[in-house]
Amino acid sequence: MASLEELLKQFQQYQSKGLSINMARGQPCKEQLDLSMPMMDVLNSKADLTCEDGIDCRNYGVLGGIPECKRLLGDIIEVSPENIIIHGNSSLSIMFDCVSRSMTHGVLGSTPWMKLDKPVKWICPVPGYDRHFSITEYFGIQMINVPMGKEGPDMDMVEELVKDEYVKGIWCVPKYSNPDGTTYSEAVVKRFARLKPAAKDFRIYWDNAYSVHHLYEDDQDFLLEILDECKKAGNPDLVYKFTSTSKISFPGSGIAAVAASERNIQELKQRMSVQTIGFDKVNQLRHVRFFKNLQGVKSQMRKHADILRPKFELVERILKEEVSENASWNNPKGGYFITLRVPGCASKVIKRCRECGVILTEAGCAFPYHNDPEDSVIRIAPSCPSLEELEIAMRILCLCVKIEQAK
Amino acid sequence: MASLEELLKQFQQYQSKGLSINMARGQPCKEQLDLSMPMMDVLNSKADLTCEDGIDCRNYGVLGGIPECKRLLGDIIEVSPENIIIHGNSSLSIMFDCVSRSMTHGVLGSTPWMKLDKPVKWICPVPGYDRHFSITEYFGIQMINVPMGKEGPDMDMVEELVKDEYVKGIWCVPKYSNPDGTTYSEAVVKRFARLKPAAKDFRIYWDNAYSVHHLYEDDQDFLLEILDECKKAGNPDLVYKFTSTSKISFPGSGIAAVAASERNIQELKQRMSVQTIGFDKVNQLRHVRFFKNLQGVKSQMRKHADILRPKFELVERILKEEVSENASWNNPKGGYFITLRVPGCASKVIKRCRECGVILTEAGCAFPYHNDPEDSVIRIAPSCPSLEELEIAMRILCLCVKIEQAK
Numbered sequence: 001m002a003s004l005e006e007l008l009k010q011f012q013q014y015q016s017k018g019l020s021i022n023m024a025r026g027q028p029c030k031e032q033l034d035l036s037m038p039m040m041d042v043l044n045s046k047a048d049l050t051c052e053d054g055i056d057c058r059n060y061g062v063l064g065g066i067p068e069c070k071r072l073l074g075d076i077i078e079v080s081p082e083n084i085i086i087h088g089n090s091s092l093s094i095m096f097d098c099v100s101r102s103m104t105h106g107v108l109g110s111t112p113w114m115k116l117d118k119p120v121k122w123i124c125p126v127p128g129y130d131r132h133f134s135i136t137e138y139f140g141i142q143m144i145n146v147p148m149g150k151e152g153p154d155m156d157m158v159e160e161l162v163k164d165e166y167v168k169g170i171w172c173v174p175k176y177s178n179p180d181g182t183t184y185s186e187a188v189v190k191r192f193a194r195l196k197p198a199a200k201d202f203r204i205y206w207d208n209a210y211s212v213h214h215l216y217e218d219d220q221d222f223l224l225e226i227l228d229e230c231k232k233a234g235n236p237d238l239v240y241k242f243t244s245t246s247k248i249s250f251p252g253s254g255i256a257a258v259a260a261s262e263r264n265i266q267e268l269k270q271r272m273s274v275q276t277i278g279f280d281k282v283n284q285l286r287h288v289r290f291f292k293n294l295q296g297v298k299s300q301m302r303k304h305a306d307i308l309r310p311k312f313e314l315v316e317r318i319l320k321e322e323v324s325e326n327a328s329w330n331n332p333k334g335g336y337f338i339t340l341r342v343p344g345c346a347s348k349v350i351k352r353c354r355e356c357g358v359i360l361t362e363a364g365c366a367f368p369y370h371n372d373p374e375d376s377v378i379r380i381a382p383s384c385p386s387l388e389e390l391e392i393a394m395r396i397l398c399l400c401v402k403i404e405q406a407k
Numbered sequence: 408m409a410s411l412e413e414l415l416k417q418f419q420q421y422q423s424k425g426l427s428i429n430m431a432r433g434q435p436c437k438e439q440l441d442l443s444m445p446m447m448d449v450l451n452s453k454a455d456l457t458c459e460d461g462i463d464c465r466n467y468g469v470l471g472g473i474p475e476c477k478r479l480l481g482d483i484i485e486v487s488p489e490n491i492i493i494h495g496n497s498s499l500s501i502m503f504d505c506v507s508r509s510m511t512h513g514v515l516g517s518t519p520w521m522k523l524d525k526p527v528k529w530i531c532p533v534p535g536y537d538r539h540f541s542i543t544e545y546f547g548i549q550m551i552n553v554p555m556g557k558e559g560p561d562m563d564m565v566e567e568l569v570k571d572e573y574v575k576g577i578w579c580v581p582k583y584s585n586p587d588g589t590t591y592s593e594a595v596v597k598r599f600a601r602l603k604p605a606a607k608d609f610r611i612y613w614d615n616a617y618s619v620h621h622l623y624e625d626d627q628d629f630l631l632e633i634l635d636e637c638k639k640a641g642n643p644d645l646v647y648k649f650t651s652t653s654k655i656s657f658p659g660s661g662i663a664a665v666a667a668s669e670r671n672i673q674e675l676k677q678r679m680s681v682q683t684i685g686f687d688k689v690n691q692l693r694h695v696r697f698f699k700n701l702q703g704v705k706s707q708m709r710k711h712a713d714i715l716r717p718k719f720e721l722v723e724r725i726l727k728e729e730v731s732e733n734a735s736w737n738n739p740k741g742g743y744f745i746t747l748r749v750p751g752c753a754s755k756v757i758k759r760c761r762e763c764g765v766i767l768t769e770a771g772c773a774f775p776y777h778n779d780p781e782d783s784v785i786r787i788a789p790s791c792p793s794l795e796e797l798e799i800a801m802r803i804l805c806l807c808v809k810i811e812q813a814k
Binding site: 025027028030033036037038039040041043044045047056057058059060061062088089090092093096100103104105112114115131134135138139246250251252253271274275276277278279280281282283 | 432434435437443444445446447448451463465466467468469495497503512519521538541545546653659660681685686687690
């Protein structure tokens with residue numbers, strides 16, 4: 001094993017290269033974006049921009065989305081078209097709006113959360129998605145950590161916490177979770193569907209961002225459909241389910257949607273009608289004409305996987321070669337992230353990497369209030385760099401882990 | 408002059424035709440939408456989707472909008488790019504979000520409006536835009552009518568009302584106003600810029616929806632630029648200014664923006680960063696590549712005017728022929744609406760028109776709480792029907808006015 005001195009020498013060598021490699025965000029790489037370029041041709045100036053119920057997509061209106069797009073996104077997240085509302089380009093915005101409306105107007109007749117005598121509380125499985133936590137933090141909602149295990153969040157804790165009527169929600173990324181890559185087990189989903197929260201306006205925010213984002217054709221995680229489970233359990237209104245095509249077509253120019261029970265959908269639509277006349281139907285049509293159906297989406301996702309898989313495998317191989325004694329990590333079968341655990345030194349490792357031009361998501365980002373109690377989690381986003389860059393970045397990351405642990 | 412009996416006979420004849428003509432909403436007609444079809448070709452699968460600062464518009468990011476789009480929309484509403492934020496497809500959503508954020512978080516450090524001991528109040532020039540009033544109504548904001556005159560809202564009343572610290576805002580459509588077609592005079596804009604509201608978090612919601620929507624090339628209304636006037640008057644933060652391309656390119660698939668002072672923009676951006684990673688940059692790029700610059704927009708607007716002008720003139724001609732003794736109306740030089748005034752019988756006229764298949768915006772829509780105190784205002788939206796349909800619809804409308812006044 002190399003001495004600290006030797007490790008630092010290697011570090012200086014890397015530092016002298018003046019690198020700039022970004023592994024901070026789960027962004028598709030250029031080659032992935034190129035996969036969707038033919039979508040730019042499906043609607044040209046000669047195209048008929050009428051959707052299947054005869055409406056001209058170029059004009060105002062159609063609040064909930066055009067029928068064929070409801071069907072396509074419904075298929076992606078396994079719900080019927082009548083249970084889905086198509087929005088603009090961002091599922092994060094839909095989640096923000098759902099929380100915001102609950103703050104100002106409550107949920108299905110409940111007291112607006114801002115009018116309660118105490119702040120609302122929220123369950124946050126950790127590690128989790130930083131942008132989720134930013135929303136609840138923005139609204140002054142008190143966030144409570146619940147650890148993620150191999151099958152999902154600690155459900156004993158969740159079941160206990162929902163007995164508090166001020167606990168109004170939970171953030172979930174149930175499939176190939178951000179950043180752990182964990183898929184909730186059938187048992188966990190069933191326990192979610194059978195939750196009996198003290199608060200009638202408690203909602204599970206089920207962010208199914210990676211529903212079709214498999215790395216392997218023959219080894220995929222399976223996630224039980226939650227809305228159906230909730231209905232069976234007599235809890236139909238318990239869940240808001242979110243999805244988007246951000247990592248299927250173009251991030252920022254894709255389509256997002258929320259799915260829920262009839263009652264929830266009715267309330268969401270009524271409130272949306274104050275907010276907008278309708279979302280971008282031309283883009284909805286463009287997506288449907290390009291992907292055609294779920295098979296088209298799956299075929300596209302296989303192409304994404306062919307680009308992403310070697311990157312994930314490279315990261316895992318280097319981690320195994322370099323830090324198998326110093327750290328632990330997950331080997332996800334889909335999604336966009338690998339979580340590396342280096343208890344006690346994550347923030348120092350991230351800082352040191354940055355000094356060498358390797359940008360990782362900032363320390364603590366996977367936790368509410370940016371506070372990783374064990375200073376352990378490093379989120380690796382391998383999608384954006386090239387394989388060559390990724391190899392260098394991972395060698396540097398592993399080197400930094402070894403240095404910080406040797407000090 | 409025809410007797411009531413004769414008028415009713417004519418009415419029955421129209422009724423027997425089984426017509427269905429919609430003059431309810433300010434929607435562009437098919438020919439107008441066709442004008443923007445070449446926009447569908449400017450970005451194809453071979454196009455370089457990099458914006459001028461080198462960012463790939465297909466990926467995440469760029470919260471405030473791409474530089475060239477900020478410049479284009481900035482030119483449309485006469486502000487510099489640094490004072491503008493580009494959003495998604497709907498300026499109404501931006502306005503909703505501005506009010507919503509003020510409710511939950513206040514404005515530049517003020518108390519969140521929902522935390523005040525009394526409901527917030529809002530000044531509503533009437534007649535005005537129904538969707539504006541829906542937003543303030545949704546948030547339980549108490550709306551106060553102020554009459555519109557030939558030069559804009561009654562500024563004596565406005566200046567008096569803003570002395571109340573619970574009055575936090577005013578809705579304005581300052582150019583070719585909805586539904587009056589009035590453009591605020593220089594004197595009115597200057598009085599707006601010099602307002603001294605008791606509430607530091609009072610904002611003028613300046614919805615410049617029809618800034619380039621002239622009907623005539625040689626006879627256009629001029630509107631003084633408000634942000635600049637506010638700056639001169641030492642009130643730089645007083646205004647949020649809104650615009651969109653909804654009636655320039657495609658309604659629902661256009662681009663919207665908010666402009667404001669540096670401090671306001673900074674706060675808006677900070678709050679937006681919780682809400683979204685960014686809006687649809689590909690669509691921003693598509694608009695810039697199609698219109699190129701303000702001249703391109705103006706050229707497009709001349710083509711819109713060529714389609715709209717005959718419709719406005721037809722409406723005005725028929726009104727003059729038929730009801731010059733029974734009603735009054737405006738002859739706007741731009742925008743999307745003509746306001747017909749029939750004191751005491753607007754709701755009955757609208758109801759009767761509907762029985763004949765002519766759909767007008769519902770009675771009272773131009774007033775807060777749908778309450779037109781004089782039951783006088785009928786908003787005519789002539790853009791959508793063909794000239795032939797419009798002629799019939801207008802004859803019917805005028806007939807219904809005569810019937811209700813003869814009864």
